[in-house]
Amino acid sequence: MEKITPASAVSVQNLVKQYGNLSAVDHMSFDVSAGTCFGSLGPNGAGKTTLIRILSGLIKPSSGQAWVKGIDISKYPEIVRRHIGVVSQAMTTDLDLTGRENLDIYARYFNTEKKMRTRRIVELLERIGLTDRADDLVATYSGGMRRRLEIARGLIHRPSILFLDEPTIGLDPQSRRVVWELLQEFRQDEELTIFLTTHYMDEADILCEQIAIIDHGKVVVLDTPEGLKKNIPGENIIDVTIEHKKEILSTENQTELPHIDMLTSKLSGFTFVQDVSQKKLETRSSLIALQIYVTNGVASIPVLMNQFQTWGYQVHTIGLKQASLEDVFIHYTGKSIRKEEGQKVNFFIGAGVPRKMG
Amino acid sequence: MGNFFSFTHILAFVERDLRKFMRNPLSILSNVLLPIVYLLVIGNSFQGTLKKLPLGVVNQDQGPFSKKVLNRLNALESGPNTIHLSLYSDAKDAENAVREGGLKGAVMIPPHFSKDVSRGTMPEIGLILDNTDAVSAAALEQAIGEAFSYLHVDTISIRPDREQPQLRLLELYRKLDYDASIVPGAVVMAIFMGTMTTGAFNLVMDRFLGVHESYLSTPLTKGELVLGILISGVLVTTLVALVVLGAGVLLTGLQVAGGLSSFLAALLIIILTATGLLSMMCIFLARVDHPRIVGLFGGFLNIIFFFPSGAVYPVESFPDWLHAFSRINPESYAVHALKTILFKGMSWPALKEDLLFLSGFMILMMLISTRIYKRTL
Numbered sequence: 001m002e003k004i005t006p007a008s009a010v011s012v013q014n015l016v017k018q019y020g021n022l023s024a025v026d027h028m029s030f031d032v033s034a035g036t037c038f039g040s041l042g043p044n045g046a047g048k049t050t051l052i053r054i055l056s057g058l059i060k061p062s063s064g065q066a067w068v069k070g071i072d073i074s075k076y077p078e079i080v081r082r083h084i085g086v087v088s089q090a091m092t093t094d095l096d097l098t099g100r101e102n103l104d105i106y107a108r109y110f111n112t113e114k115k116m117r118t119r120r121i122v123e124l125l126e127r128i129g130l131t132d133r134a135d136d137l138v139a140t141y142s143g144g145m146r147r148r149l150e151i152a153r154g155l156i157h158r159p160s161i162l163f164l165d166e167p168t169i170g171l172d173p174q175s176r177r178v179v180w181e182l183l184q185e186f187r188q189d190e191e192l193t194i195f196l197t198t199h200y201m202d203e204a205d206i207l208c209e210q211i212a213i214i215d216h217g218k219v220v221v222l223d224t225p226e227g228l229k230k231n232i233p234g235e236n237i238i239d240v241t242i243e244h245k246k247e248i249l250s251t252e253n254q255t256e257l258p259h260i261d262m263l264t265s266k267l268s269g270f271t272f273v274q275d276v277s278q279k280k281l282e283t284r285s286s287l288i289a290l291q292i293y294v295t296n297g298v299a300s301i302p303v304l305m306n307q308f309q310t311w312g313y314q315v316h317t318i319g320l321k322q323a324s325l326e327d328v329f330i331h332y333t334g335k336s337i338r339k340e341e342g343q344k345v346n347f348f349i350g351a352g353v354p355r356k357m358g
Numbered sequence: 359m360g361n362f363f364s365f366t367h368i369l370a371f372v373e374r375d376l377r378k379f380m381r382n383p384l385s386i387l388s389n390v391l392l393p394i395v396y397l398l399v400i401g402n403s404f405q406g407t408l409k410k411l412p413l414g415v416v417n418q419d420q421g422p423f424s425k426k427v428l429n430r431l432n433a434l435e436s437g438p439n440t441i442h443l444s445l446y447s448d449a450k451d452a453e454n455a456v457r458e459g460g461l462k463g464a465v466m467i468p469p470h471f472s473k474d475v476s477r478g479t480m481p482e483i484g485l486i487l488d489n490t491d492a493v494s495a496a497a498l499e500q501a502i503g504e505a506f507s508y509l510h511v512d513t514i515s516i517r518p519d520r521e522q523p524q525l526r527l528l529e530l531y532r533k534l535d536y537d538a539s540i541v542p543g544a545v546v547m548a549i550f551m552g553t554m555t556t557g558a559f560n561l562v563m564d565r566f567l568g569v570h571e572s573y574l575s576t577p578l579t580k581g582e583l584v585l586g587i588l589i590s591g592v593l594v595t596t597l598v599a600l601v602v603l604g605a606g607v608l609l610t611g612l613q614v615a616g617g618l619s620s621f622l623a624a625l626l627i628i629i630l631t632a633t634g635l636l637s638m639m640c641i642f643l644a645r646v647d648h649p650r651i652v653g654l655f656g657g658f659l660n661i662i663f664f665f666p667s668g669a670v671y672p673v674e675s676f677p678d679w680l681h682a683f684s685r686i687n688p689e690s691y692a693v694h695a696l697k698t699i700l701f702k703g704m705s706w707p708a709l710k711e712d713l714l715f716l717s718g719f720m721i722l723m724m725l726i727s728t729r730i731y732k733r734t735l
Contacts, residue, residue, distance in 0.1 A: 056575045058735045078577055086575035090568030096378040108370035109576035137381070153572070 008067070009034040009161050009193035010055060015064035017050050017217075024050040026217035027064065032210070034160075037187060037194040039208030041201070041325065047217035048197035049089060052165045055195065056086045068161060082110065085154030089165040089197075091146050095139040099130055099149050102138060103156055110157035117156075124152040128182060144175030151182060155190070162186075164196040168203060180206055201325035211325070215333045229323045232331045233274030236297030237321050238304065241289045242313040260288065266311065267292060272300050287316065293323075363585065367578050371586030372593070375560055379594055389551045389598045394605050397544040400670065401537025401610065408497045413441040414452040414464035421472020427483065430505040431465065440501045456486050462494045463487045465502065531702055532613060541606035542696035543669025545624075546689050548602035549632050550663065552595025554656040557587050558639035565647035574735065584728045588636050595632040596625070615703035623699045623709065630716040631692040637723030638688075644730050663689045668697075691715045 010032035017025040024047045032038040040048045053059045055066055057077030066073045068080045093102045100121060107117045125131045128148040138146060147167065154162055167183070168176040180203065187194055198204050204211050205225050212222040221228065264276045272295045279289040294300040297320040308315050379385065415431060417424050435443050444461070446452040452464035466484030474481035485502060487495040564570040573583070603624065607614060614620060642659075643652060666673065666680050667689035673681060684690045695712035698705060 053735060058571065058574055060734060078579065081575060081577045084575070086571070088568065088571040088575075090571065092567075092569045092572035094374065094378060094569060095567075096381045097374065101374075101377060105370050105374045106572070106576070108366055109573065109578050111364065111366055111577075 008032060009036075009069060010038070010195060011067045011070075012051075012055075013065045015051070015054065015066055016062045017047075017054060017059065018062040023047075023217045025054065025061070028214075028217070028219050030212055030219055030222055032193065032195060034193050035191055036209045037183075037196070037207050039204040039211045040195075040197045040214050041199065041204045041211050041329070042197075042214035043199055046214045048199075048214055049165055050217075051214070052086075052163050052195065052197055056084055056163050057081050058086075082157075083160055085157070085159035085162045087147075087150050087154040087162070087164040087167055089169060091143070091150065093138050093146060093149055093153065096137065098135050098137055099125065099141070100134040102149065103153055106153050107156045112157055120156060120158075124155065127185070128152045129178075142175075144171050144178065147171060147175065147179060148182065151179065151186075155186060155192075158190065160191075161193045161195060164194065166197055166199070168198070168200065176200075176203070183207060201329065205325050213329060213332055220332045221328075225325060228325065228328045232293065232323050232328055234293030234295055235323065236294050236300075237323055237327060238292040238294055238297060238300060238318065239279075239289070239321065240292065240304070240308075240318045241287055241316040242308055243287050243316060245312050245314055263288070263290075263311070266307075267304075270300075270303070270307075272296055272303075288313075291327075363579075363581055367582045368586050368589065371573070371578065371583065372590045375556070375586070375590035376593065378560070379556060379590070385555050386594075386598070389548065389555055389594075390601050390605075392551055393544040393548040393602045394609070396547055397537065397540060397602075397606055398609065401540050407438070407440075408494060409439045410442045411440060411462045411494050411498055412444065412460065413498065413502075414444050414446045414455055414461045415467070416446045416449045416452045416464065417467045418449075418469045419467050419471040421475075423472040423475040423481070424467045427465075427467060427471075427506060431502075434501060434505055438501075440497065453486055456488050459488070461488070462491060463498045463502075531615070534612075534701060535610065538606075538610035538612040539697075539701075540669060541603070541610060541612055542693050542700060543664070543667070544606050545599050545603045545628065545696055546631065546667060546669060546692045547660075547664060548599045549595055549628060549692070550635060550660055550689070552598045552632060553591065553635040553639050554652065554660075556594045557591030557636040558643040559649070559652055560590075561587060561640070562643055562646050562649055562652050566649055571735065574733065580731050580733045581728060583733070584640065584724075584731050587640065588633060588724070588727075591636040592629060592632045595636065596628050599628045599632070600625070612700065614700050616699070619704040620699050623704050624696060627692060627695045627699065627709075627712070627716065630713070630720050631688060634688050634716060634720035634723050637720065637727040640727035641723065641730060644727070644732065663687055666690065667693045669693045688716060688719045691719075 008031045012031075013029050015025050015028045016023065026047070028047075028051065040051060042048050050059065054061050055068060055073060057073055057080050061074065069083050071080050071083075073080050093099075094105075097105070103121045103124065104117065107120065112120070121134075122131075125134050128151065130145060130149060130152075133141065133145065138149065141149065151162075151164070151167070154164070164183070168179050171179065183194060183196075184207065186192055194207070196203075196207065209224060210222065211225055211228060213220045213228070221231070223231065260278055264278075267273050267276045267290075273292055274295060275293040277291045279291055292300075292304070301318060301320060305315055305318065413431070415428065417428065431441065431443055435441050444455075446455070446464070449464075449466055452461065452466070455461040456464050464484075464486045466486065468482065468484070471481055471483065483506060485499065487498060489495045561570070564573075578586075606612065642655065646652065646655075665671075666676065666684040666687055668684065669689070673684040673690060676684060691712040695709055695716070698708045698712070702708065
């Protein structure tokens, strides 16, 4: 049981998981410090779930190494499983059991002694706000209640690392917030290391101290949320939709569209403009949507408004925002995180429950 | 590998499965009802010997021997009740009735039948049969053939014919109705149903719903998981099989030979069979993750294992290839063992082969199922 770095709760080196020609995890390497919250952020199919399944001993890697609490996951998965809690993306509590029964049976898989078990169940049910529903069948719970129960179940044996795969997927905004608060509380009170995957930027931003942006099975960039935001050009982003006046006068005539490269080059001439990118619009072809990364957003807006006017463009909409992780993601991967892949269907038996590979 | 088996782990897993099963009463009900319905329907529709076969009679002879023929047919109707007679005056009408399915057959007594019997000039009676129903046709041919033999003998000697060998029938066991004779089959069917709806089926449902991820990420070992699945499945299946056995005994009026020892031996056979079949299902369904496949697979396997087991028909009468299969069919040994215990009473020598086969089958299946169980996703 070789230890890598005492401070590392999770350590991954050159990890690969291959499904035929597809590399779900493609030579990933990173460390997660003990007691921190680490987020793996990426769209569906990026390899986040595969990564978490490897780290929790649910699937074997094709090559590379991973250590959890310094224990080699390939050599000693059963020992690793004693130290971790796992909250899967799919709801995995038994519907035909009550909330209390789910917790009790799960605790027994970890040899938790009866007295401690009973005390811990009462405590956790209280903390997740399900004491009054503890003896109802889980089948009667809402999605948010079931997710809270799954988090409690993952913590029933007091693990030192909690793995969560998309913990708030499919929940309403209020339930998501409750889950975030719970995770923050548990992390503080139980000195927990949290490793979560998500494709929600706000979730990663609020919960994580370190974020790895993952795409096509690779870690594209790894930094703190602030560090990631700093890496993109400019502090603010101006979203602007413009249209050339000539186009407005003769919408029939679509041949003389304003030259976007010339416009980008003109904008880049300003010292406060750090970068310009064009956003695709599907509604009207004569409209141009631009994202302009600027150093001082408030001061830049009137200057840009005047300039567009001078160049013969009418400004339809203009907005200023702080750079977000969404912008970070677009900056590094060149695409929006919300773009999702389709699910596969078994030819012989139909759809059933969609399986997740990424 | 220090703790390959932890009873705490196994008991927790068994409790989970049992609680889930008990909260699905429909599943329990179908497991119990299907074998009982089978027992009632098959037991009362086959009935062993055939009865009330509709037979037409056209008598064109008014002589004494045609009356004798009619008397014997009447005796066949009122005695063993093999036939149900209808008299026809026209031969064509009777033939049409056979063709149209109203009669299974028709006896034609020609005009000079009595004279031909008296003269000894090859008297003939016609028998028209609907031979598309092979079972009824064969039964009618045999029953009527026997009824018409020795028509010229008027008296029956009270002294036994010392030159004629006499057949003395000695029945070793209590007389058994057909429906009672298929009670062991119904119990074996209940075991099969139990193995299809517990154990491996729970595994498939867990995979289908993604629930398996929850216990695969715990310290439960492969051995504990397989044992947990088998123990919960065997408990439920044994209970279901005992209920079906009890219901079968009550419904058919079967008088079980032997006492407590018979019950314990039957229990042992049920447990061995259930464990073997459950392990076999765990092998077959080791990689299945959709309940639809279990449904298809279950119906298919039920036919393959049940009918060649000797539950409804003696295996000795099967063609060679099917007989060979019945020799390796665990249900054949279970049916044979239960028939021996319930109808003949406990007899270890008679059960030796069944016990050896079922124990060997169970151990082999358990080893293979544990070996191929996939502990990862």
